[in-house]
Amino acid sequence: MPSHLNMMFNRPSCIALAAAALLSGLTVLSGCTVGPDYHGAPQVARDAHSSATFVRTPASGTNATPAPKQWWLAFNDAQLNDLIAAALANSPDVHIAQARLRESRSQLQTQRADALPKISGDAAAIRMREPDLSSLSSGSSSSSSGSSGSSAASSGRGPLQLYTAGFDASWEIDLFGGTRRAIEAASADAEAVDADLADTQVSLAAEVAQTYIDLRDQQTRLELAQRQAETEQKMLTLTQQRRERGTAADVDVERLNTQVQNTRATLIPLDAQVTDSLDRLAVLTGREPGALDEQLAGTRPLPAMPATVAVGDPSAMLQQRPDIRAAERRLASSNAQIGEHVADFFPKVTLLGDISFSASDPGHLIRKNNFSWIGAPYLQWNAFDFGRTLGSVHAAEASRDEAEARYTKTVLGALQDANSSLSRYGHQREHVVTLQKVEASATHSATLMRQRYSAGVSTLIDLLDTQREEFTAQQNVVAGRAELLKDFVSLQKSLGMGWQAQQG
Numbered sequence: 399m400p401s402h403l404n405m406m407f408n409r410p411s412c413i414a415l416a417a418a419a420l421l422s423g424l425t426v427l428s429g430c431t432v433g434p435d436y437h438g439a440p441q442v443a444r445d446a447h448s449s450a451t452f453v454r455t456p457a458s459g460t461n462a463t464p465a466p467k468q469w470w471l472a473f474n475d476a477q478l479n480d481l482i483a484a485a486l487a488n489s490p491d492v493h494i495a496q497a498r499l500r501e502s503r504s505q506l507q508t509q510r511a512d513a514l515p516k517i518s519g520d521a522a523a524i525r526m527r528e529p530d531l532s533s534l535s536s537g538s539s540s541s542s543s544g545s546s547g548s549s550a551a552s553s554g555r556g557p558l559q560l561y562t563a564g565f566d567a568s569w570e571i572d573l574f575g576g577t578r579r580a581i582e583a584a585s586a587d588a589e590a591v592d593a594d595l596a597d598t599q600v601s602l603a604a605e606v607a608q609t610y611i612d613l614r615d616q617q618t619r620l621e622l623a624q625r626q627a628e629t630e631q632k633m634l635t636l637t638q639q640r641r642e643r644g645t646a647a648d649v650d651v652e653r654l655n656t657q658v659q660n661t662r663a664t665l666i667p668l669d670a671q672v673t674d675s676l677d678r679l680a681v682l683t684g685r686e687p688g689a690l691d692e693q694l695a696g697t698r699p700l701p702a703m704p705a706t707v708a709v710g711d712p713s714a715m716l717q718q719r720p721d722i723r724a725a726e727r728r729l730a731s732s733n734a735q736i737g738e739h740v741a742d743f744f745p746k747v748t749l750l751g752d753i754s755f756s757a758s759d760p761g762h763l764i765r766k767n768n769f770s771w772i773g774a775p776y777l778q779w780n781a782f783d784f785g786r787t788l789g790s791v792h793a794a795e796a797s798r799d800e801a802e803a804r805y806t807k808t809v810l811g812a813l814q815d816a817n818s819s820l821s822r823y824g825h826q827r828e829h830v831v832t833l834q835k836v837e838a839s840a841t842h843s844a845t846l847m848r849q850r851y852s853a854g855v856s857t858l859i860d861l862l863d864t865q866r867e868e869f870t871a872q873q874n875v876v877a878g879r880a881e882l883l884k885d886f887v888s889l890q891k892s893l894g895m896g897w898q899a900q901q902g
Contacts (some may be wrong), residue, residue, distance in 0.1 A: 432744070433737015436582075439726045442800060442809040446712040448555060456708070462706040467897070468888040470607055473701035473883075477694070478610050481683055485606045486898065488597055489683030495595040502584075502591040509584040513577045515569035515749075523760070524560040539820025561763050564754025570748065577740025579734045591646045593724035596897030600720060603896035606682050607887045613675035615880035619696040619873050620663035621670040626869045628841025634658055637858070650858045657862055661869070673866075677803040682842035700879055706824070707886060715816055716809060719894030723809040725801070732798040739790040745779035812892070821888040833871070833878045840864070841872035 439449070451462060466472070470482055486492060489562035572578055634654040676694060677687035716722055752772045757763045780787070847864040851855035890896065 399499065410556040431737060432579055432732060432740040433575070433579055436730050436733045439729055439805050442806050443712075443716075443813055445815055447716065447778040449712050452709065452712055452820050453819050454821040456820060456827065459824065459827050460707045460709050460820070461707075462711055464714060465708045465893050465895050466712045467895050469895050470603065472554070472704040473607075475610075475701040477698075478607060481610060481679060482603050482606050482608075484683040485602050489517040489602055489682060491598055491602060492595070493597040493827060499595050501589050502588040506581070506584040506588045509581050511582065513572060515567050517565060517567045519563075519565050520807045522561070522562040524562075525557055526848065527557045530872045544714075556626070560756060560759050561758070561760045562754055562756040563693055563763060564752060569749045571747045573747060574741045574744045576738050579737035579741065583731040583734035583738060586727045586734060589728035590694065590724045590731065593720045593727060596720035596899075597724065599897040600891055600894060602682065604887050606835070606889035608884045609675055609678045609682065611880050611883045613672065613679065613694065614675060614698055615803050615876060616668055616671045616675060618876050620665060620672060621697045622869070622872055622876065623661060623664045623668060626865075627658060627665070629863070630654065630658045631846075638820040644732070646858075652857065653862060674899045700876070703879070703883060703886065707889065709816075709820065709889070712813065712816070715893050716812065719812050720897055722805075722808055722812055723893075725805040729801040729805050731796070732794070732801040734790060736798060739787065741764065742780065742787045742790065747775055748776040748778070751772045801840060812894075815892040816889075821883065823882070823885040823889050826878070830875070830878045830882050831874045837868075837871040837875045839870040 469479055486762075568857070570577070601831070634651070635648050637646050637654050641648065641651055676691055679694070680687050680689045683690070750773070754770055755763050755765070755768045756770070757768045762768065844864040847856060847861050851858065851861040
């Protein structure tokens with residue numbers, strides 16, 4: 399046995415116990431499991447685990463209380479709640495992840511069954527006729543015997559009948575824990591797939607919320623553009639009437655007409671975006687495009703932003719993010735697979751048994767005299783495999799190292815994701831405040847300019863400029879608030895919120 403494998407045993411006496419078991423005929427040896435024991439994932443970002451706050455936490459708008467799993471309820475939007483519930487229940491992505499979870503749990507069940515005896519039953523009814531070997535005697539004696547030879551050739555033995563029924567059993571004794579390591583790996587894999595399902599739910603809830611916010615943003619800005627176009631059309635009509643009376647110039651009419659056409663041009667892409675968002679929401683909830691058009695028609699305000707956001711602390715985030723839990727479970731599985739391959743260095747002992755009844759008459763089959771049994775231990779040891787097993791062990795060790803590196807990468811990526819989301823959310827809050835101030839100033843300026851234009855002390859160009867600034871400011875505020883809401887959603891996703899525990 400290679401010297402480096404000595405460190406892979408749970409107990410120093412493992413080999414001695416195995417030898418004693420084989421010599422004494424023991425059929426079960428417990429507590430001897432080769433391969434490295436799993437002691438948990440490596441410590442990554444130690445400072446983050448001990449910190450009470452994230453590095454990029456904004457100065458205001460957040461608190462360190464635990465984040466709620468159903469974060470979308472903070473929006474107080476019944477339609478959004480219904481859409482997310484429908485998506486979590488009907489999305490093909492969720493159904494795919496659920497099927498994978500059932501598959502992994504079935505594989506675990508199969509692996510556990512491999513540790514138990516295999517028993518099969520069989521029965522047969524055999525009917526045969528033996529050839530008459532007397533006809534194979536010398537040809538000369540056969541021909542000289544005349545009629546007596548013909549009589550002997552025709553006297554063959556009657557058909558034979560045999561009926562059998564019994565049970566076969568085999569059981570590979572898990573002397574060195576290879577099967578136990580396989581069960582351990584399969585169990586960890588099933589838990590990793592369970593975490594994958596939770597990660598799918600987190601991403602799906604966030605995507606539905608962001609698409610819904612996009613829809614309400616687009617519908618609101620479309621309505622603003624339509625109102626602006628109607629206002630400008632009224633001004634164009636009045637200016638055309640003034641030109642007919644000789645109090646307005648042709649250039650004023652053309653400028654207003656250009657303004658109306660520019661505003662109407664913004665309606666087309668916004669209307670296309672609304673359609674795209676409606677179709678996207680339908681598909682996310684497991685329905686065909688157009689299925690939600692009637693339900694989500696009409697402009698509704700953007701969801702209300704909560705006054706403060708609960709973000710918890712880095713340690714809680716690292717424990718609840720599904721992708722981190724999945725990476726840790728796959729690391730545990732890779733570690734167990736090392737022991738599964740190390741067990742191939744050692745002998746395998748299988749107990750074989752058979753009990754059966756056989757008789758020429760089915761009515762006499764189940765009788766004591768017709769009963770037979772066989773029991774035998776079977777030893778198999780692939781002692782000379784020219785490095786195949788050692789290569790498998792080294793490959794499993796490399797796979798474990800890869801899984802450990804992936805776990806480290808996932809943890810660091812999660813911390814970056816959470817801190818970046820917090821930073822964007824904090825800056826966007828400040829940006830929205832600034833945009834609202836710009837909107838208030840632009841609205842006040844447009845009101846004053848309309849009064850001056852009505853009084854004849856300002857030009858049409860000045861009025862059009864202030865109206866264009868007011869319209870742009872209104873659009874920017876709506877887009878800014880929508881972006882803030884989506885940053886809130888991204889923050890919740892980065893914290894790993896939105897998944898539901900699976901039963902079974």
